[in-house]
Structures are given as C-alpha cells and as structure tokens.
Amino acid sequence: MHQITGSTAAEIADSIRALRERGLLNPGDALPPVRELAASLSVNRNTAVAAYRQLAQAGLVLSRGRAGTVITGAEAVAQEGLALDTVLRDIGSGNPDPAFIPDPTPALQRIVGRPVLYGEPVIDPALDAWAREWVQADLRRDDLRITITSGAVDAVERLLAQALMRDDAVALEDPCFLASIHTARLGGYRTIPVPVDAEGMTVEGLQAALEAGVRAIVCTPRAQNPTGASLSPARAAALRELLVEHPYVLVIEDDHFSALSQRPYESLIGPEHRRYALVRSVSKFLGPDMCLAVAATDPTTAERLAMRLSPGTTWVSHLLQRLALAQLQDAAVQSLFARAAEHYASKNRDFAEGLTVRGIPCEPGDGLNLWVVLPVPARVAAEHLMRRGWLARTGDEFRPDEATAPSHHLRLTVHDLDEDDTTALLDDLAAAVRR
Known part of the structure; x- marks a missing residue:
C-alpha cells in the first residue's frame, strides 16, 4: 500500500x-x-x-x-433502450411502439406565439392549469404545487438531490427501473432494496427500509418496470399506514404509464404526508424525445425544485411545454392513447397465454413489458435465445444491490412482434427452458 x-x-x-x-x-x-x-x-x-x-x-x-x-471507479450500469451494436433481434428494449406515438406536426402549427423571455414564469400557465387538474383528480391534495422537468428521470434525480446527501439511504424497488439504480449510484446514496410482488412494494420490505433510516422512497404505483406490478388498494393502504409515523420521508411516485395504464391509480401518499412527489412523464405516450414530466409536490419540495429550475439555466422549453399540451388536449391523440393501451395489454396477454400453454406459467402485468419467471437461471435461457437470434434482458440487470444468486427472470418487450415472430420466440423460449 x-x-x-x-x-x-x-x-x-x-x-x-x-x-x-x-x-x-x-x-x-x-x-x-x-x-x-x-x-x-x-x-x-x-x-x-x-x-x-x-x-x-x-x-x-x-x-x-x-x-x-x-x-471506487466508474462502474458500468445497464441502460434502457435499443441495442444498436448487434445483429440480434432486440426483445428487451422497453420502448413504446412508434405506430402509437402521435405525429406532432399538426400540433406544431398551433403553438406558435410570442417568445418567452428571462424572468417569466418557468411553467406555461395553460400547462400548469391542465396538469393540476390531471393530478388532483387522483392525488386529491389541496397543497400540491406543479413543477415541469425534463422527463421523469430528471425529476427523480432533482427530487433526491434536494432531499439527500451522499451516503443517505433511499428505498428502491427490487427489482428496479434501471434509471433509478443509475441515479442512486451517481448521487452516492445507499440503496435499500424493497421487494416487489404482484401487489407492489411489500409491507415487510418497506418496514425494514424505514427501520434502516431511509430518507426517501422511490415507488412505481402501477406498471412497475420491470415487473408490470401495480399497487392494490389493500397494499397501498397498508403502506400508507406504515408511513403515518414517517411523514417527512420523501415519497416519490413515478407514474410513468399513467395515460396508458389499465389499472387504477393507488398511492403511498397519505392525506397528511408532508413530503411527497407524484411524477408523470409523457414519454410512453408522446414519445421518448418529448422530454417532459409533471411533478406534483408539497410546497416545500416545490420551492426547493424551483431553485434548481431557474430561467435561463435548466428550465423546460415553453415550446416543448406548449407542444405537449396541444397533443394532450387533442381528441384524436386521446383516441390513439386508448388504442395504444389496448394494444400493449392484448399483445402481452396473448404472449403470456402462449408461454403458459408451453409450460411456462406467466401472468401479464401492466405496461410495455412482460416479466417472465423461469425454472432455470435467466442467463442460461438468454444465452440459448442469443444462439437463436434473440437479445433478451435478464433480471440480474434490474437489481438495486449486488445480489449473488442468479436471477430466474427475463424482461421481454414483445408488443412489436408479428404473429410469426411471436410463435418463433415462444417456441425458442420453451426450448431454452427444456435444455
């Protein structure tokens, strides 16, 4: 040394x-x-x-x-999105279907107006009013404030940064959204994994995290990525009861699939909870390039976020805000959302049924992906699929801690497969399990 x-x-x-x-x-x-x-x-x-x-x-x-x-060093972290440096068919991208992302051209023609200058409000007044109504219909908090950020990941990163210091503990779902894992590592926070089952975060897991002293909780109320789980009313009520004794722990809910979800919104945020944020991005239904999210927070959190979103530095373009609002209020776009929601649900449901028929029981959740439980280690199955031309993601990538036991899960994105490819993948996956 x-x-x-x-x-x-x-x-x-x-x-x-x-x-x-x-x-x-x-x-x-x-x-x-x-x-x-x-x-x-x-x-x-x-x-x-x-x-x-x-x-x-x-x-x-x-x-x-x-x-x-x-x-420490710069550790590589798995990222969402297409794998462009491969000849394999990517079935783990987590992307929405381009056919169900609206064309912004008609809306662009309607948003032209006077330029916005330094010193003006960072949130477009019309979007502020629309977003407030959108969120309050579910959250029902009279004290909430609206902030606009550059997407959900940007919102979560800023929310954690204004509440935590390095080595503070944050509760993350296990398995977890890749960007949340990356954000926690970059921030230097200690991650406390909270297991997720079919009804969302487990009560025992959150209790253990609170006893470990977490100062923030990042939760997905529905269409959890990667599992597709959604909070049940009973589970949400039990988790809120736990949080009654911890009103100043920051609860961040990432409701990323909101406009497309097939499940009702259930929340960890109780009526008296003091520090909270409900984040809803538009990337799953208006497209990943529409980097915009609504963050509904308590007044204190809103003030701290505002200090980090001052005009001329990191505010979200008013052109982007107006473009998002013009599409969100368009009846034709709303109709497209309804068709998209049914498309994702039906494709996942059909694939899950195909797996079940082939001896791999699978229950479709909500969202863009399927979480498949295998009787063999996922890496074994993924390697077999790779030899057949498929690139899948194993559950090992979605762990917020350094687990040693191999995962038995695959996260599959199958909604863009045609009938022939669907049958081929089902057969290849069944063969991988048999091997």
Missing part, C-alpha cells in the same frame, strides 16, 4: 485522494482497516473513521462493512 499521510481527517482524506488521482490507488484497491491506519499514522481511531467518511461522502471510496473500504 502506498504511503498515506496526515494528522487530521482532512489531511488523511486529501492524501488518499491524491494517491487515487495519480493512479497509485485504483478502483477496487482496498484501504487499510481503520485501526491499522490510525496506528500507522499515530492518530485517534475516530480521526481515521472521519477521513474515510469524508471520502465516502465524496464518492471516492466505498465501505463494504467487514469486507473493508475500497477505492
């Missing part, structure tokens, strides 16, 4: 940081145990602990409990 120097926590942290920057300490390298470092530097043990804590808060080291403290 290269020589670490210093007599104060700040000096010791700076020494380790310098060794890291010069490449003398590399990602994965273990640092000396606290007691050993304190003895070698003739400092109090608490001084060494404080030095490591400073480095952890800066994201430069990672504490692994009894396994020690190691230098």
Whole structure:
C-alpha cells in the first residue's frame, strides 16, 4: 500500500485522494482497516473513521462493512433502450411502439406565439392549469404545487438531490427501473432494496427500509418496470399506514404509464404526508424525445425544485411545454392513447397465454413489458435465445444491490412482434427452458 499521510481527517482524506488521482490507488484497491491506519499514522481511531467518511461522502471510496473500504471507479450500469451494436433481434428494449406515438406536426402549427423571455414564469400557465387538474383528480391534495422537468428521470434525480446527501439511504424497488439504480449510484446514496410482488412494494420490505433510516422512497404505483406490478388498494393502504409515523420521508411516485395504464391509480401518499412527489412523464405516450414530466409536490419540495429550475439555466422549453399540451388536449391523440393501451395489454396477454400453454406459467402485468419467471437461471435461457437470434434482458440487470444468486427472470418487450415472430420466440423460449 502506498504511503498515506496526515494528522487530521482532512489531511488523511486529501492524501488518499491524491494517491487515487495519480493512479497509485485504483478502483477496487482496498484501504487499510481503520485501526491499522490510525496506528500507522499515530492518530485517534475516530480521526481515521472521519477521513474515510469524508471520502465516502465524496464518492471516492466505498465501505463494504467487514469486507473493508475500497477505492471506487466508474462502474458500468445497464441502460434502457435499443441495442444498436448487434445483429440480434432486440426483445428487451422497453420502448413504446412508434405506430402509437402521435405525429406532432399538426400540433406544431398551433403553438406558435410570442417568445418567452428571462424572468417569466418557468411553467406555461395553460400547462400548469391542465396538469393540476390531471393530478388532483387522483392525488386529491389541496397543497400540491406543479413543477415541469425534463422527463421523469430528471425529476427523480432533482427530487433526491434536494432531499439527500451522499451516503443517505433511499428505498428502491427490487427489482428496479434501471434509471433509478443509475441515479442512486451517481448521487452516492445507499440503496435499500424493497421487494416487489404482484401487489407492489411489500409491507415487510418497506418496514425494514424505514427501520434502516431511509430518507426517501422511490415507488412505481402501477406498471412497475420491470415487473408490470401495480399497487392494490389493500397494499397501498397498508403502506400508507406504515408511513403515518414517517411523514417527512420523501415519497416519490413515478407514474410513468399513467395515460396508458389499465389499472387504477393507488398511492403511498397519505392525506397528511408532508413530503411527497407524484411524477408523470409523457414519454410512453408522446414519445421518448418529448422530454417532459409533471411533478406534483408539497410546497416545500416545490420551492426547493424551483431553485434548481431557474430561467435561463435548466428550465423546460415553453415550446416543448406548449407542444405537449396541444397533443394532450387533442381528441384524436386521446383516441390513439386508448388504442395504444389496448394494444400493449392484448399483445402481452396473448404472449403470456402462449408461454403458459408451453409450460411456462406467466401472468401479464401492466405496461410495455412482460416479466417472465423461469425454472432455470435467466442467463442460461438468454444465452440459448442469443444462439437463436434473440437479445433478451435478464433480471440480474434490474437489481438495486449486488445480489449473488442468479436471477430466474427475463424482461421481454414483445408488443412489436408479428404473429410469426411471436410463435418463433415462444417456441425458442420453451426450448431454452427444456435444455
């Protein structure tokens, strides 16, 4: 181990940081145990602990409990979307069907108006009024405020940043949306996994997370990605009851599939909960390139978000806001949404029935994807599918922690397959399980 120097926590942290920057300490390298470092530097043990804590808060080291403290690196994280560097048929993209994304051209002709200047409200007044009515129909909170962000991922990142510091604990669903995992890692937050079953977050899992001291919870109330689970009324009520004793834990609900969902909206946000955010993006029904989301929050959270969304820096274009509103209010577009919702539901339902007939029981959830439980490790099945020309995503990618047991799940995006491809994939998956 290269020589670490210093007599104060700040000096010791700076020494380790310098060794890291010069490449003398590399990602994965273990640092000396606290007691050993304190003895070698003739400092109090608490001084060494404080030095490591400073480095952890800066994201430069990672504490692994009894396994020690190691230098961190830029870890690769799986991303949503098409795999463009492959000749395989991608059945794990998680993308909406382009045929059900409305053409914005007619709406573009209706949004021309005077330019917006610095100092004006960051939210288009018409969109603010529409969004407030849209959200209050479900959330029923008189104190909510509306903020517009550049999509749901942007909203969740900003919401966590205004509430948490590095090494704070945040509860994430297990399995979890890939972007939420990435956001938590980049922010340096400790993730506390909360298992998800067919009715959403489990009561036992959330109880354990609250006992672990989480300061924020990220939850998907319906069409959970990757499982397709939606909160049942009974489960939502039980989770709200747990949160009565924790009114200042920030509850973030990512209702990404709202306009297309086949399930009613159920919420963790109780009538007296003090810190909350309901986020609804438009990417699943207006297209991923429409980077816009509505965040309905309590007044305190709204004020903190506003400080990070000032005019001229990170506000959302008023042209984009007007374009989104023009489409959302269009009767023809709303009709397209209804057809899209039925398309995704029926395609997933038919594929699940095909799997069940072939001996792989599958229950379709809500959303764009199917979560398939296999009797064999998912990687084994995925490798077999790869040899048959398919690229699937295994459940291993959607874990918010470093689990060691292999996943037995595949997340499949099948709504864009024609009849022949559907039959071929069903047969190939059945063969993969038999092998």
